[in-house]
Amino acid sequence: MDAAALWQRYQDWLYYHAGLGFYVDISRMRFDDAFVEGLQPKLEKAFADMAALEAGAIANPDENRMVGHYWLRDPDLAPTPEIKQEIVASVDQIETFARKIHSGAIHPPQAPRYTDIISIGIGGSALGPEFVAEALAPDFPPLAIHFIDNTDPAGIDRVLTRVRNRLNSTLVIVISKSGGTPEPRNGTIELKAAYAGHNLDFTKYAIAITTPDSKLDRQAKSEGWLATFPMFDWVGGRTSELSAVGLLPAALQGIDIRAMLAGAKEMDVATRIADLKTNPAALLALGWYYSGNGRGEKDMVVLPYKDSLLLFSRYLQQLVMESLGKEKDLDGNIVHQGIAVYGNKGSTDQHAYVQQLREGVPNFFATFIEVLEDRSGSSPEIDPGATAGDYLSGFLQGTRQALYEKQRDSITITIPQVNPHTVGALIALYERAVGFYGSLVNINAYHQPGVEAGKKAAAVVLDLQKQVLQVLQEAKTPLPLAQIAEKAAATDQIEAIYKILRHLQANRRGVTMQGDPAHPDSLTFSAN
Numbered sequence: 174m175d176a177a178a179l180w181q182r183y184q185d186w187l188y189y190h191a192g193l194g195f196y197v198d199i200s201r202m203r204f205d206d207a208f209v210e211g212l213q214p215k216l217e218k219a220f221a222d223m224a225a226l227e228a229g230a231i232a233n234p235d236e237n238r239m240v241g242h243y244w245l246r247d248p249d250l251a252p253t254p255e256i257k258q259e260i261v262a263s264v265d266q267i268e269t270f271a272r273k274i275h276s277g278a279i280h281p282p283q284a285p286r287y288t289d290i291i292s293i294g295i296g297g298s299a300l301g302p303e304f305v306a307e308a309l310a311p312d313f314p315p316l317a318i319h320f321i322d323n324t325d326p327a328g329i330d331r332v333l334t335r336v337r338n339r340l341n342s343t344l345v346i347v348i349s350k351s352g353g354t355p356e357p358r359n360g361t362i363e364l365k366a367a368y369a370g371h372n373l374d375f376t377k378y379a380i381a382i383t384t385p386d387s388k389l390d391r392q393a394k395s396e397g398w399l400a401t402f403p404m405f406d407w408v409g410g411r412t413s414e415l416s417a418v419g420l421l422p423a424a425l426q427g428i429d430i431r432a433m434l435a436g437a438k439e440m441d442v443a444t445r446i447a448d449l450k451t452n453p454a455a456l457l458a459l460g461w462y463y464s465g466n467g468r469g470e471k472d473m474v475v476l477p478y479k480d481s482l483l484l485f486s487r488y489l490q491q492l493v494m495e496s497l498g499k500e501k502d503l504d505g506n507i508v509h510q511g512i513a514v515y516g517n518k519g520s521t522d523q524h525a526y527v528q529q530l531r532e533g534v535p536n537f538f539a540t541f542i543e544v545l546e547d548r549s550g551s552s553p554e555i556d557p558g559a560t561a562g563d564y565l566s567g568f569l570q571g572t573r574q575a576l577y578e579k580q581r582d583s584i585t586i587t588i589p590q591v592n593p594h595t596v597g598a599l600i601a602l603y604e605r606a607v608g609f610y611g612s613l614v615n616i617n618a619y620h621q622p623g624v625e626a627g628k629k630a631a632a633v634v635l636d637l638q639k640q641v642l643q644v645l646q647e648a649k650t651p652l653p654l655a656q657i658a659e660k661a662a663a664t665d666q667i668e669a670i671y672k673i674l675r676h677l678q679a680n681r682r683g684v685t686m687q688g689d690p691a692h693p694d695s696l697t698f699s700a701n
């Protein structure tokens with residue numbers, strides 16, 4: 174396509190939202206009119222599915238759940254007055270609580286104010302708060318946030334070391350929708366012990382965000398934690414950033430949560446329009462469908478050209494991959510759907526993997542996120558007439574063009590500034606695009622059956638560990654792996670047993686290993 178035709182295509186497909194100052198450009202996805210026409214019936218169905226979902230349909234049939242994250246930013250849409258009231262009350266509760274924490278009306282037993290937050294949670298209970306903290310927290314927030322989003326002992330130590338002089342003024346927010354996920358449970362137990370070790374009463378620091386009556390909720394209530402905030406059954410973990418999960422940490426860091434909600438609401442209104450060209454989420458879903466043939470054949474490389482949006486791709490990774498990565502469609506056919514997502518930021522990644530993007534395997538499409546405002550003040554000139562921000566902008570344009578020349582497609586989203594309003598809108602845009610795409614490919618985008626398999630397998634390994642330890646403790650002499658497996662009645666688990674024992678030995682957990690590590694068959698183990 175020559176330059177004039179391309180410029181025309183750009184203008185023909187450009188989406189602009191005046192209220193948000195938000196642009197979506199899919200002109201560099203090389204679909205044609207016939208493709209758009211062919212997709213129209215599927216799009217119509219997606220619009221109808223979304224309207225039903227917003228009206229309270231059981232849009233997550235496997236879990237028999239409604240899908241209500243859109244109600245969070247417009248409680249008037251909630252299907253019952255009770256749900257509306259729950260949402261309104263929760264935002265009020267968050268604001269009131271944050272105000273009292275900031276003013277010192279609620280303060281730790283031995284200090285005038287809380288200074289830090291340790292946020293414990295994983296998956297949807299971590300990625301949104303992490304993304305928003307990186308994008309929006311002020312440089313000197315009223316409370317500094319630290320995350321424990323794993324069960325890595327060294328990771329827990331790192332956070333505890335960072336706050337070691339301020340533990341007596343550090344809040345702990347435990348976030349878990351189910352209230353039973355092992356990783357946050359482990360982090361909570363370790364932190365409780367750490368607080369006790371400093372003679373601090375953990376309950377004066379601990380806050381739970383969880384579904385009412387979950388295991389975590391019952392623990393928080395029976396132990397008398399500082400506060401609890403509800404998660405709602407009808408909000409999925411990966412779409413929970415604009416529930417208490419994201420709003421409480423944000424409010425405590427001094428981020429304007431009403432502006433986040435307003436930005437999301439404005440975007441929701443825009444993505445409710447049942448017309449492709451004036452609906453930015455439908456445009457994204459169409460682009461994704463085109464690029465991967467509706468089968469996820471191409472990966473989504475997300476490249477925000479702004480440091481503060483670094484964690485957006487990580488956040489999207491869960492939103493997109495856990496929603497769309499499904500074995501079966503809604504009719505039970507095996508489809509193996511999904512779209513792989515990766516990326517960090519530009520121009521940094523140009524010096525890492527953009528070489529492959531331009532010249533290597535053409536198995537992706539890029540999404541550039543452009544931020545018009547370089548910084549809040551003015552910029553010095555680096556060269557005559559050029560600032561650092563001009564370079565960043567030039568690199569984005571250059572890479573987009575260089576990819577296009579090599580038949581590598583891209584989408585470009587342009588926002589005026591990174592602020593609570595635009596971040597709320599970005600979250601809402603992608604939530605809706607994922608919902609639309611789920612409809613286009615006829616899958617349930619709101620469950621995650623595949624995650625359970627790994628959790629179950631891990632539980633089996635931990636049970637096996639108990640058995641194996643018992644075998645070693647009862648043994649009089651060092652035993653080879655085959656015998657341990659036999660005695661533990663787990664001959665089909667010999668490799669797992671070997672790995673359990675190697676790990677215990679490496680951590681001086683009462684296991685001695687002898688023999689040649691290069692030949693696991695030669696090893697013997699004993700309890701010490």
Ligand SMILES: O=P(O)(O)OC[C@H]1O[C@H](O)[C@H](O)[C@@H](O)[C@@H]1O
Pocket residue numbers: 295296297298348349350351352353354357410411495621624
């Ligand atoms: O919030 P939680 O119930 O602790 O769940 C945390 C995460 O873990 C699960 O395994 C799911 O796959 C995620 O969707 C969820 O966000």
